[in-house]
Amino acid sequence: MSGTPAFKRLPRAVREQQMLDAAVRVFSRRGFHAASMDEIADDAGISKPMVYAYLGTKEELFIACLHREGARMTAAIAGAAAPDLPADERLWRGLRAFFGFVGGHRDGWAVLYRQARGSQPFATELAAMRNRLVEVVAGMLDHALRARGREVSATDLEVVAYALVGASESLADWLADHPEADPERTAGRMMNIAWLGADRLLHGASWEEGRAPS
Amino acid sequence: MSGTPAFKRLPRAVREQQMLDAAVRVFSRRGFHAASMDEIADDAGISKPMVYAYLGTKEELFIACLHREGARMTAAIAGAAAPDLPADERLWRGLRAFFGFVGGHRDGWAVLYRQARGSQPFATELAAMRNRLVEVVAGMLDHALRARGREVSATDLEVVAYALVGASESLADWLADHPEADPERTAGRMMNIAWLGADRLLHGASWEEGRAPS
Amino acid sequence: MSGTPAFKRLPRAVREQQMLDAAVRVFSRRGFHAASMDEIADDAGISKPMVYAYLGTKEELFIACLHREGARMTAAIAGAAAPDLPADERLWRGLRAFFGFVGGHRDGWAVLYRQARGSQPFATELAAMRNRLVEVVAGMLDHALRARGREVSATDLEVVAYALVGASESLADWLADHPEADPERTAGRMMNIAWLGADRLLHGASWEEGRAPS
Amino acid sequence: MSGTPAFKRLPRAVREQQMLDAAVRVFSRRGFHAASMDEIADDAGISKPMVYAYLGTKEELFIACLHREGARMTAAIAGAAAPDLPADERLWRGLRAFFGFVGGHRDGWAVLYRQARGSQPFATELAAMRNRLVEVVAGMLDHALRARGREVSATDLEVVAYALVGASESLADWLADHPEADPERTAGRMMNIAWLGADRLLHGASWEEGRAPS
DNA sequence: TATGAATGAGGCTTCATTCAT
DNA sequence: AATGAATGAAGCCTCATTCAT
Numbered sequence: 001m002s003g004t005p006a007f008k009r010l011p012r013a014v015r016e017q018q019m020l021d022a023a024v025r026v027f028s029r030r031g032f033h034a035a036s037m038d039e040i041a042d043d044a045g046i047s048k049p050m051v052y053a054y055l056g057t058k059e060e061l062f063i064a065c066l067h068r069e070g071a072r073m074t075a076a077i078a079g080a081a082a083p084d085l086p087a088d089e090r091l092w093r094g095l096r097a098f099f100g101f102v103g104g105h106r107d108g109w110a111v112l113y114r115q116a117r118g119s120q121p122f123a124t125e126l127a128a129m130r131n132r133l134v135e136v137v138a139g140m141l142d143h144a145l146r147a148r149g150r151e152v153s154a155t156d157l158e159v160v161a162y163a164l165v166g167a168s169e170s171l172a173d174w175l176a177d178h179p180e181a182d183p184e185r186t187a188g189r190m191m192n193i194a195w196l197g198a199d200r201l202l203h204g205a206s207w208e209e210g211r212a213p214s
Numbered sequence: 215m216s217g218t219p220a221f222k223r224l225p226r227a228v229r230e231q232q233m234l235d236a237a238v239r240v241f242s243r244r245g246f247h248a249a250s251m252d253e254i255a256d257d258a259g260i261s262k263p264m265v266y267a268y269l270g271t272k273e274e275l276f277i278a279c280l281h282r283e284g285a286r287m288t289a290a291i292a293g294a295a296a297p298d299l300p301a302d303e304r305l306w307r308g309l310r311a312f313f314g315f316v317g318g319h320r321d322g323w324a325v326l327y328r329q330a331r332g333s334q335p336f337a338t339e340l341a342a343m344r345n346r347l348v349e350v351v352a353g354m355l356d357h358a359l360r361a362r363g364r365e366v367s368a369t370d371l372e373v374v375a376y377a378l379v380g381a382s383e384s385l386a387d388w389l390a391d392h393p394e395a396d397p398e399r400t401a402g403r404m405m406n407i408a409w410l411g412a413d414r415l416l417h418g419a420s421w422e423e424g425r426a427p428s
Numbered sequence: 429m430s431g432t433p434a435f436k437r438l439p440r441a442v443r444e445q446q447m448l449d450a451a452v453r454v455f456s457r458r459g460f461h462a463a464s465m466d467e468i469a470d471d472a473g474i475s476k477p478m479v480y481a482y483l484g485t486k487e488e489l490f491i492a493c494l495h496r497e498g499a500r501m502t503a504a505i506a507g508a509a510a511p512d513l514p515a516d517e518r519l520w521r522g523l524r525a526f527f528g529f530v531g532g533h534r535d536g537w538a539v540l541y542r543q544a545r546g547s548q549p550f551a552t553e554l555a556a557m558r559n560r561l562v563e564v565v566a567g568m569l570d571h572a573l574r575a576r577g578r579e580v581s582a583t584d585l586e587v588v589a590y591a592l593v594g595a596s597e598s599l600a601d602w603l604a605d606h607p608e609a610d611p612e613r614t615a616g617r618m619m620n621i622a623w624l625g626a627d628r629l630l631h632g633a634s635w636e637e638g639r640a641p642s
Numbered sequence: 643m644s645g646t647p648a649f650k651r652l653p654r655a656v657r658e659q660q661m662l663d664a665a666v667r668v669f670s671r672r673g674f675h676a677a678s679m680d681e682i683a684d685d686a687g688i689s690k691p692m693v694y695a696y697l698g699t700k701e702e703l704f705i706a707c708l709h710r711e712g713a714r715m716t717a718a719i720a721g722a723a724a725p726d727l728p729a730d731e732r733l734w735r736g737l738r739a740f741f742g743f744v745g746g747h748r749d750g751w752a753v754l755y756r757q758a759r760g761s762q763p764f765a766t767e768l769a770a771m772r773n774r775l776v777e778v779v780a781g782m783l784d785h786a787l788r789a790r791g792r793e794v795s796a797t798d799l800e801v802v803a804y805a806l807v808g809a810s811e812s813l814a815d816w817l818a819d820h821p822e823a824d825p826e827r828t829a830g831r832m833m834n835i836a837w838l839g840a841d842r843l844l845h846g847a848s849w850e851e852g853r854a855p856s
Numbered sequence: 857t858a859t860g861a862a863t864g865a866g867g868c869t870t871c872a873t874t875c876a877t
Numbered sequence: 878a879a880t881g882a883a884t885g886a887a888g889c890c891t892c893a894t895t896c897a898t
Contacts, residue, residue, distance in 0.1 A: 052894070057894085225882090651896085
């Protein structure tokens with residue numbers, strides 16, 4: 001009655017983080033649809049109307065989660081792969097950071113991400129994020145190609161980047177499903193695959209000239 | 215009275231196919247959770263209880279869709295990539311069949327597949343399907359490697375195959391999202407990526423010996 | 429196509445018995461509401477429309493079961509307790525027959541009976557059956573009383589008979605719930621209780637004259 | 643605005659009682675299966691989700707009714723039959739309280755009780771309640787027997803108690819079905835039956851020594 | 857700021873029952 | 878005589894969301 005507990009009447013910013021933490025936990029545990037606002041509020045130790053007041057609708061809340069976790073991941077990668085490094089070094093550091101992040105947030109990012117694919121409401125958000133990533137990768141490839149005096153169409157670049165990103169996501173899934181696997185080692189494997197393929201591409205080789213279109 | 219079959223009292227086998235058709239359409243249009251059994255039944259031109267009688271629960275229905283579409287795709291690929299062909303030819307034909315299938319069923323397989331990832335209930339089914347695919351790819355790689363007198367650990371093989379499959383899935387997503395894109399051309403791109411990378415691997419190269427762990 | 433199996437096209441009477449057998453089994457196994465016409469038809473090895481054609485509605489079917497099983501029990505008791513025997517001998521034989529029947533049809537009569545109590549639709553049927561039984565018991569008591577020159581109001585007789593029947597039903601429940609118990613022994617116990625109480629009543633005794641009303 | 647409480651936003655405890663009242667009414671009126679949660683909610687003047695929020699599933703709701711009504715009845719009996727009274731006085735007061743309660747709640751306890759028998763989900767609950775009662779009665783009998791220097795096997799005691807309880811339940815049914823009957827008088831009749839039978843048993847008599855197996 | 861109370865809406869599932877062959 | 882195909886109706890339950898305090 002008198003001594004209000006210290007964890008009440010917290011400033012808005014703090015509360016929002018608590019809620020997002022809880023939301024990420026619950027969404028990961030249950031999936032978007034199976035997660036209930038009740039459970040999220042409970043898990044955050046707060047009442048439901050507060051969640052609505054601070055973070056809006058369930059969909060908005062999920063998007064907020066996506067945003068925060070995506071930003072964290074982006075930051076981790078960007079911090080590791082400085083733009084002034086040589087291309088292969090950037091790729092390697094980027095991959096290591098990516099798999100490290102996924103491995104360290106096994107029930108965070110990877111799961112949210114998997115939830116988001118396939119549900120239209122989040123398609124936009126997700127596309128935006130992936131596009132940022134694809135652009136970065138494509139930029140790296142382009143940079144390296146130009147350094148060697150070659151040039152490729154924007155679409156080709158995009159597709160190759162897309163494939164690399166896809167392969168990485170796929171290995172990230174694999175990592176999330178194999179708790180005993182080592183993120184660093186997985187990054188190494190992905191690097192091998194990507195770089196060997198990219199390397200050949202960079203040298204202008206093609207699988208069978210004249211056979212496959214383009 | 216005379217020519218019109220009146221669409222009534224059809225034999226079970228026929229109705230089941232109609233239902234599956236409708237289910238694939240609706241699941242693709244709405245996503246698993248947003249799809250309602252009502253809409254599926256409506257779309258199939260039949261009453262809800264029949265759907266339950268023939269195909270069971272909503273989950274079971276979804277799995278039935280997955281099975282049918284998966285079997286169709288598998289058949290398409292298997293029919294194209296005869297096992298007695300050389301490895302690169304098999305890969306090329308398999309990829310062409312895969313992307314052709316996805317391109318021809320843009321609202322079918324690819325979408326179902328995206329829905330299925332991320333929801334635990336279907337994880338098992340999906341894992342089984344993907345594993346079959348991964349095994350095939352891994353088999354092809356292994357075959358080619360041995361033909362050149364090299365040998366790689368099973369895990370390494372699995373991971374590479376996993377990455378290739380992931381890249382292909384990713385490009386399939388891309389294809390499903392770009393209605394104007396050409397499946398054949400996409401297959402060619404994937405082939406380039408895969409084969410160039412694989413080729414280097416086959417020759418025993420590694421990104422940077424001693425740098426990445428393994 | 430040619431040699432129609434022997435168990436098809438059976439005469440109506442036989443089919444009806446098969447259905448009733450199945451119905452009793454299923455009703456006992458599941459309870460009235462949880463039992464489905466589908467399961468009953470299946471269990472009878474027959475199609476649903478036949479059940480409706482022969483035995484009508486689900487409620488009517490249940491009543492038919494009640495009738496048949498009730499008649500069998502009544503017959504068993506009546507066959508054992510011949511009306512020309514002395515009262516105590518009749519009671520003893522009747523009880524022995526009753527508990528023997530219940531013990532021998534543990535998932536038949538006892539269960540149906542328990543289902544029927546409590547559901548209004550069958551109240552009438554059940555009341556009729558019980559009333560027949562109560563009348564018989566009351567008649568036995570009355571006969572014995574008059575033989576000793578005493579007379580009791582019809583209501584009192586009914587209530588006592590009702591209590592005895594109730595006690596027996598209760599022990600029948602107990603018997604149905606204790607598969608290891610011996611029906612004969614249970615009959616003996618009930619006989620003791622009934623006869624000792626009745627005997628005192630027959631001698632005109634009352635618990636505490638002037639204390640309890642009547 | 644001023645005096646009318648408007649029947650809204652009541653505290654949980656109050657609403658729960660209202661719901662239980664409504665549930666008892668509806669279950670009694672319709673039977674467990676025929677009763678719909680809709681009708682219960684309507685009858686309670688509240689929306690369905692509140693019922694689920696406070697009292698859970700339909701089954702749980704029924705059990706809650708059973709509990710509350712059972713507890714009330716137990717309290718009524720226990721309050722009347724003080725343990726320091728002589729056995730016959732305790733029995734008489736207990737019976738009077740029991741029949742008084744049943745008579746006063748004709749659409750409550752007796753009907754619920756009848757519903758509960760026969761449905762497996764409630765068997766456990768009911769068995770527990772009845773067993774408590776049987777134990778009390780058996781205890782009374784045992785106490786009286788020992789006071790007279792006699793001793794009976796536990797099983798015999800249980801069966802006799804079971805029969806007495808069954809007879810009482812049966813008369814309670816009869817009472818519920820005869821709105822014009824007088825509870826007190828019914829209690830007197832049951833007392834006569836029970837006490838006279840018990841009295842003989844207490845004196846060591848048996849229906850016919852050597853005839854019935856024990 | 858914070859919350860207990862409250863609900864509209866909608867989804868899945870099951871069944872008894874009947875046609876049409 | 879017999880059945881596979883078909884459905885209207887209804888029930889349970891859950892949830893996102895909002896009042897009123």
